[in-house]
Amino acid sequence: MRGTASALFRATFGVAPRAAASAPGRVNLIGEHTDYNGGPVLPVALAARTTVAVGPAEAGVLEVVSTRDGRLERVDYKEGRPAGWGAYVAGVMRELLAAGAAPPGGGARVALASDLPAGAGLGSSAALTVASAKALSLLARAALAPRQIAGVAFRAERDHVGVRCGIMDQMIAALAQPQHALFLECGSIATRQIPLRGRWLLVDTGARHHLADGALNRRRVECEAAVARLQLELPELAWLASWPASWLPRLKRALPEPLRSRALHVVGETARTRFGAQLLARGHLTRFGTLLFESHESCRRLYECSAPELDLVVAAARRGGALGARLTGAGWGGAVLVLLGKEEEGRGKNEARVVREIRRAFAAAYGREPSITVVKPAGGVRRESVR
Numbered sequence: 307m308r309g310t311a312s313a314l315f316r317a318t319f320g321v322a323p324r325a326a327a328s329a330p331g332r333v334n335l336i337g338e339h340t341d342y343n344g345g346p347v348l349p350v351a352l353a354a355r356t357t358v359a360v361g362p363a364e365a366g367v368l369e370v371v372s373t374r375d376g377r378l379e380r381v382d383y384k385e386g387r388p389a390g391w392g393a394y395v396a397g398v399m400r401e402l403l404a405a406g407a408a409p410p411g412g413g414a415r416v417a418l419a420s421d422l423p424a425g426a427g428l429g430s431s432a433a434l435t436v437a438s439a440k441a442l443s444l445l446a447r448a449a450l451a452p453r454q455i456a457g458v459a460f461r462a463e464r465d466h467v468g469v470r471c472g473i474m475d476q477m478i479a480a481l482a483q484p485q486h487a488l489f490l491e492c493g494s495i496a497t498r499q500i501p502l503r504g505r506w507l508l509v510d511t512g513a514r515h516h517l518a519d520g521a522l523n524r525r526r527v528e529c530e531a532a533v534a535r536l537q538l539e540l541p542e543l544a545w546l547a548s549w550p551a552s553w554l555p556r557l558k559r560a561l562p563e564p565l566r567s568r569a570l571h572v573v574g575e576t577a578r579t580r581f582g583a584q585l586l587a588r589g590h591l592t593r594f595g596t597l598l599f600e601s602h603e604s605c606r607r608l609y610e611c612s613a614p615e616l617d618l619v620v621a622a623a624r625r626g627g628a629l630g631a632r633l634t635g636a637g638w639g640g641a642v643l644v645l646l647g648k649e650e651e652g653r654g655k656n657e658a659r660v661v662r663e664i665r666r667a668f669a670a671a672y673g674r675e676p677s678i679t680v681v682k683p684a685g686g687v688r689r690e691s692v693r
């Protein structure tokens with residue numbers, strides 16, 4: 307799939323691209339809906355990537371084509387708010403212009419290929435914006451550091467597409483190292499690479515969400531309302547995630563529902579994620595797995611961002627003997643991450659039991675099979691050859 311962005315570029319525009327870059331999707335091990343609340347996250351980059359090949363165009367003209375539909379689109383990125391995935395590339399162009407790192411004349415031809423499903427909670431939009439930002443900055447001969455690429459991609463999605471996401475997806479797509487999880491404190495943007503241990507499965511339920519439709523934005527509004535009320539108790543409070551975990555009774559008194567539940571999730575998830583990062587670093591996978599189950603329960607009950615398909619897979623994984631499982635990404639559909647147990651009874655036994663139980667339960671409820679893959683932690687954004 308990776309070579310096809312260049313092939314598509316040639317087929318569409320009749321010339322070779324000048325530069326290409328790719329960026330990975332991600333799974334988040336723990337720390338859901340904490341990033342935009344100034345809390346920690348612990349994502350891992352996936353082997354599945356989005357590749358973007360680019361070349362020059364007339365000044366001010368942005369032409370985009372994707373293997374998804376093969377249609378060539380001329381995107382008005384200066385005036386309008388384009389629809390579809392072209393909006394993401396348009397946002398990247400505007401941000402690169404603002405940063406003085408856009409191709410000459412602000413024109414480009416862009417071809418895109420991806421082996422990441424969209425709307426599955428796997429960070430496909432950040433893979434697209436990060437890969438685009440890298441490829442277009444290469445075309446401009448601008449040397450942007452990975453954190454700057456992440457910033458361009460983040461602002462493109464938040465300010466131009468209008469999804470009020472946090473910084474997690476763009477940071478992991480830009481900074482990931484193979485075989486590592488990225489511990490990221492989103493309040494300070496401090497990072498630490500932690501070797502990924504254990505064997506992990508990704509179960510894509512096939513249930514899809516559309517974040518721009520508003521569920522994520524609604525939660526953000528609720529979190530902001532919670533901060534505003536909590537600031538009456540603690541004026542210094544900058545982020546919801548900074549509320550002291552030892553002050554939960556006060557938080558409960560100060561907030562009405564549903565703000566109380568949302569805040570309890572964020573404060574609890576923040577503590578779980580920091581503890582989880584330590585457990586992972588020390589290889590305490592059994593206790594880490596327990597945190598994953600707790601995190602899912604908190605997402606389901608308090609943040610109300612789960613879906614029946616996700617709950618069913620988590621329950622089946624638990625019955626099958628997994629150490630932990632939880633929804634990953636925004637939720638409301640998408641994928642479940644499963645931490646497998648040790649193979650005490652011989653290699654493959656635990657995995658086989660967990661997979662069998664998930665397939666059986668899912669088929670009984672929905673009459674189809676979810677896609678189950680082994681997580682192979684990959685590296686972040688990189689230049690690709692245009693050949």
Ligand code: GLA
Nearest residue numbers: 338339471472473474635636
């Ligand atoms: C989406 C957003 C991320 C993050 C997750 C929830 O994936 O893009 O920034 O908020 O939801 O943890």
